[in-house]
Amino acid sequence: MNYYPFDSRNLSYKSKLGALAEGETLRLRLLLPEWEKIGRAYLLIRNDNTGNLDKIMMKKAEKCDNYCFWECDISLKEGIYWYSFKYNTADTEFYVTKFDHSLGKVSSDGSWWQLTVYNKSYTTPKWLDGGIIYQIFPDRFYNSKKVKKDVPTDRYMCEDWDKTPEYKPQIDKNNPKFLGNDYYGGDLKGIQQKLPYLKKLGVNCIYLNPIFEAHSNHRYNTANYMKIDPVLGDEKDLKALIKAAEKLGIYIILDGVFSHTGDDSIYFNKYNRYDSVGAYNSDESPYRSWYDFGETRDDYESWWGIKTLPETKENDPHFSEYITGEKGVIRHWLNLGIKGFRLDVADELPDAFLDKVRVAVKADSSENFLLGEVWEDATNKISYNARRRFLRGKQLDSVMNYPFANAIISYLKGGNSRDLIDTVLEILENYPPQAVKLLMNHIGTHDTARILTVLGSDNDNYPTDREWQSKQSLTDKQYKKAVSLLKVAAILQYTLPGVPSLYYGDEAGLTGYGDPFCRRAYPWGKEDTELLKFYQKLGKFRRSSDAFKSGEFIPYYANFGEIAYMRKSQNETVLIACTRWHESTTITVPKEFDNAEVIFGQKSNDGVLTLEPFGFTVLTIKNN
Secondary structure: OOOOOOOOOOOEEEEOOOOOEEEOOEEEEEEHHHOOOEEEEEEEEEEEOOEEEEEEEEEEEEOOOEEEEEEEEEEOOOOOEEEEEEOOOOOOOEEEEOEEEEEEOOOOOOOEEEEEEEOOOOOOOOOOOOEEEEEEEEHHHOOOOOOOOOOOOOOOOOOOOOOOOOOOOOOOOOOOOOOOOEEEEHHHHHHOOHHHHHHHOOOOEEEEEEEEEOOOOOOEEEEEEEEEEOOOOOOOHHHHHHHHHOOOOOOOEEEEOOEOOOOOOOOOOOOOOOOOOOOOOOOOOOOOHHHHHHHOOOOOOEHHOOOOEEOOOOOOOHHHHHHHHOOOOOHHHHHHHOOOEEEOOOHHOHHHHHHHHHHHHOOOOOOEEEEEEEOOOOOEEEEEOOEEEHHHHHHOEEEOOOHHHHHHHHHOOOOHHHHHHHHHHHHHHOHHHHHHOOOOOEEOOOOOOOHHHHOOOOOOOOOEEEEEHHHOOOOOOOOOOOOHHHHHHHHHHHHHHHOOEEEHHHHHHOOOHHHHHHHHHOOOOOOOOOHHHHHHHHHHHHHHHHHOOOOOOEEEEEEEEEEEEEEEEEEEEEEEEEEEEEEEEEEEEHHHHHEEEEEEOOOOOOOOOEOOOOOEEEEEEEOO
């Protein structure tokens, strides 16, 4: 073995890898050289919430060659903890930290190991484990051609499905087409008609971007939480979609946008569109307490300074009850049959409000799903000047997995595969296993450039100017390379711990930079059929394999451009190997995979696996 003082990812040093349940006993062990004549060794552990630092004496345990283990057992309450070690020789005091083994004392500022302790009652839904999420931007997926009723006259209905979305912010009064106001007519009935297509992709969860009434095509500026936008349909259409989807084993989650509303809403009513007395209209408005006004009615807090998005005071009793109460927004839509919510900007919602959201979501079933948008490590995120507790059992089930997305893209754009493995291991180390199995593993969303454009573009620091972006497209050569890299990305996305999330149209070859170009209409009849068949095959394999239902993740090999790992269940072991090199390469794998079933790529011969340029191999064997 390697004689490291401590390795938090090795069972020889840590009796349980990853996060710890409250009250569970954990044994930590330090490996020290006998010739240094150690006097005493200590575990140093700091409670992140209280700041209290405990020094726990470690006992000498068994020897290992010329080394000796020192160990101690701990049992902790829910929270985040930071730990390191120190030991004394006859004349010197040493510190062992995450990045150093030195004489100098190092503070717990990221140089100490993190230990997440979650509530022992923490459970998450079972139905999505091993599944596949499909994210739909509703206006651009499929138009059923059902007649749209009661659509406001100030919306522009685009008749050309394949047209580039409007991107110029200025308004032409004689031709009311502008950013956010062009609607392609995608609707709930259209999604229902395409359910067989989604089933063939292996999808068992549809995540819908906002569907509530709002006066922009993205609908993140909610106008009425209790009404479906008329372009999309009505509650009857939603019920029909839910019922048809469930027959195919597919469930639907909605986007919950609660950190702000639209200024053009029944709640704020800045433009007097509604008969309601909005917060902007009067101090006596029933919604006035939802918002934070200054000395004048035009002086109000807004989301990131965007005045069309007045910010809500989530802990206001009236607002909180309206959203999370027994007759509130969340329970209303759950009662119609949806399976949960994805919370927009979850890290901008206060803890007390999130606690209530979870209670509302789980009121009728623990199998209802609560997903949060958090772009960083969700276990140690700081917002509202405090360490957040999203994933300790009383708030979110899981989060959008931006760390994996960023690591996969970085690797494919020239990064080191070791960094990708390290990112995966760090998340597995910090996150509770209940959250890990349901991580939303996306590689592109409505907020990011299309993954094919990201992988095919030669310019990573592209201009944000929409005029420039509107004129860009991948060359045939760039597109071909991007598709090759996308397949590698998808193999990683579909086989790493968590649940892959496919952004509508990525499987069909859609390209484009950021909003609105990442929100083009799905190219029905013009798909990249070869790419689509690949995704269908990949989805079918994932759904058929037990190894991806909370299966163990075993890193095997990482060397700059190559990466290999295994997923293992009681019945099956899957080997996944990839390369981002433009030339073929070989890696050595366990010889038992010579007789494996080949899902993708080529079989191994005498323990040698050949990977084609931008290639991948997936092999599976049944465990005895």
